[in-house]
Amino acid sequence: MSKNYTPNDLANFVFRELARSKTSKKPSKSILEQLFNTLYYTSLQTEEGQFIKVTITLYDHLSAHKTVTHNDDWKFFPFGTPMEFSVKNLVKLSKAADPWSSSLSVYYNENEQLFIHGMIDQAVHYQNFLNYERDNEPLYPGMIQTMINGIGILNVMLEYQPLAALNQNYLVRHYPNVFEYGPVSDFIVSSSAYSKKELEKAMKEKLDETDVEVFNDFIFEYVIQSISRILLKIKNYHHGGAILITKDFKPSTDLNIKYKLEYNRIQTAVMNILSTVMDSEALEKVIKSLKRRGEDMPIELHEEYDLSEIDIEDSFNELSGAVRFVSSLTCVDGLVLLSPQMVVHGFGAVISEKGHPDVVYISNASKPANKLVKMAPSHFGTRHQSMFSYCLKHPESLGFVVSQDGEIRAIKNVNGKIIVWENIKVYQFLKSNKLAKVVGWKP
Template sequence: MENSRPIDLALLVQHKLRLTRSKQLLPELAVLETLFDCLFYSSMCKEESDLTRVTVTLINPDNPDPAPPANLVPERWSCIAFDRKIPMTTKSLAKLSKAADPSSTSLAVYFDDKGRLYVWGMIDQAMHYQNFLNYESDMYSEQPGLFQVAVSDIGTLHVFFDYELLATLKQNVLVKRYLDVLTIGPISKMIKKNADFLKVALRTYIDQVHPTEQYTEWEEFLDGLWIQTFSRLLLKIQNYQHGGAILIAPDTIDLDVKYKIHYDRLAQALIAHAKASIDQYVVENRIYSDFKKGRRSVARNTYQKETELFFHKKGTADEIKGAISFIASQSCVDGVILFNESMVANGFGAVLRSKKMPRKIFVSNTSTATPKSLVPHDPKHYGTRHRSMISYCWNHPSALGFVISQDGEIRAFSKIEDKLIMWENIKTQQYKTSRSGRRNQQ
């Protein structure tokens, strides 16, 4: 939705709050509008030459934790109250944002009986929330308050209900849906095809080492592992705020690769991690079966084996994380990061030499790029990085390109039949619906 304003975001959030049927006091529309107005204009403020980046949680100070779970984990959030309430203004938010890194902290805000907003404390342990969103952790718990709002850039607000991204206001554009192109549609098919190296290695491993396991039961796990890894790579590049591009191509035709390398560690680490996951599952399943049969203890050798596999799996996960960081940092050099179809990094700082440009491209508002979802655009309206990727993918139909803008926008490009299609507003983080998040309270 173009030409949107904070009031449009307020209306959307009000509708969502009503659907939740919460027993808590819900804010009036005027309160929500004031909240988003304040955050929107705060995003344009600077404190000590830095732009304001902050996350706030709308949470009642009189009852911040109305329904705590039965089992409290050590890393669960807590509220730390100030000795006095601070009026919520652009100035106070800019000042407090220096002490409230969004990666670890959220500001607790609420409203009085006259609808005036104030900051009353801080909420800790937010890094676990961010780790889950960015596929760095499989563990998640319920989030505090009614909802969270993150200010990530100038005029950019993200509204979360638990682990559900409700909407994003980007200056004057309200994004209510992110396209899951990595799991649905033609981009997903290409990505999964590029994971064949992983599937071939694991099929052989299962046949040789775990013949009682069915490969088909692990295929979905392997697809998910690769898609999560690729999402993490895109997110890591996005976080540099430098801009960058990834090209997956079968050859180096029309490419001038400034820094040629052969880095297959990411691919090998994925294979090792998948093997470790299967090994651990088999041993754990054996232990579980023994207990079902009435056995009351675990054999010493089995316990040692399970422990060894646990740490080996963790080690391979850390290796994947390190390989992702190694590759992502190469995006800070102007040019494209180049992968082959087996996801071996073959260089960075690559220049795309294709010159022929399509007269128009088609922007898809669905992951599947159905004919009705395609909107024609003039490619000349985009910047140099986008135009070079458009030209290359137009001339090389087997190529798949991703461009990450300095403002964090991620776009995908591929030629489907006779059309060059672009996808934007791509889902890269691990979102869940609020309802599913509540089922797994810790």
């Protein structure tokens, strides 16, 4: 019989990880238990029919001496009077503390009592980084952050690395990096790659094999980033959804597409980013060469370089808009059908294939090991079961299903077995140098 995990189990795990970390101040297990239990019971409440979403930053506001170096750095703003860290107060304050704008600053006294001391602003930059809307990571506030991301769902972060999550009664300690290792990554690498001829046509120049390899590596990074961003936006809709990526798409009786649509804007944006970045790098080489020779730079070259920077920004904005467009298609019942190069073929698609596998295999590592957990397909909902059936019959396919509670699963046929990866890494996580060992997101 599987164990039901509690906020105390989350506290115990986080305490052990922090105990062997390089953080200067380490909260006791008792403090973490108070923190996580209060947040867990807060997550079970509703406010005006909506579930609570709030981020708590454990921050020592008394001894911290922070110097603001950038205008968009976060700042701590104290309340006139500290407030009791309670479910009632958290429910009230959550309306004013949207996780995309701010977090509540919480700390403990000498008696290990927790209080809400104020608010920390500029959280939008932290969230934008995690969601691939920003390239460089902003300054991180406090010791750890804990986010309520759903009913009974707590996520604990140290800087930009997840420590652990409590997903109702399940403790998440590993985030399989399926986009960088294993069958999912291998499928995307091989199926999203462009031929030398295709790249030469897109770039309008002759390329050697090294160029082709470099360009395809670049394209792969933006394909997996686009998939991640789509999945994160589906997660934030809180209605669930699914996307199916398949090679050599042809209409068949296995898939009924209600809304046929050919939308290639993500593909176009990725190629535009590649082209503009390459142009900018070429201009930089010319400018550096002139500087080395001590020659003046023509005004035309200045203007051309400035325009290239604008073109790069426009291309990134194009990708952001296209990702949002595709993500919104999942709001209609049915899945969104994509090619490996991120061209939409339609949405509202329903899988009619009924040949379910006898069992599916759960893998907690991106490269499936020998110790796979067998599970009956009936354990999952209809979205998952349909995806199992399609991937079983069509091995050159890759499915992603987002549950209403926000859990994201990848599904792939690997040598005739339907492998399911749970809690996959989709956020832009970074390793924290404060941890002695990588936790929570092993490949």
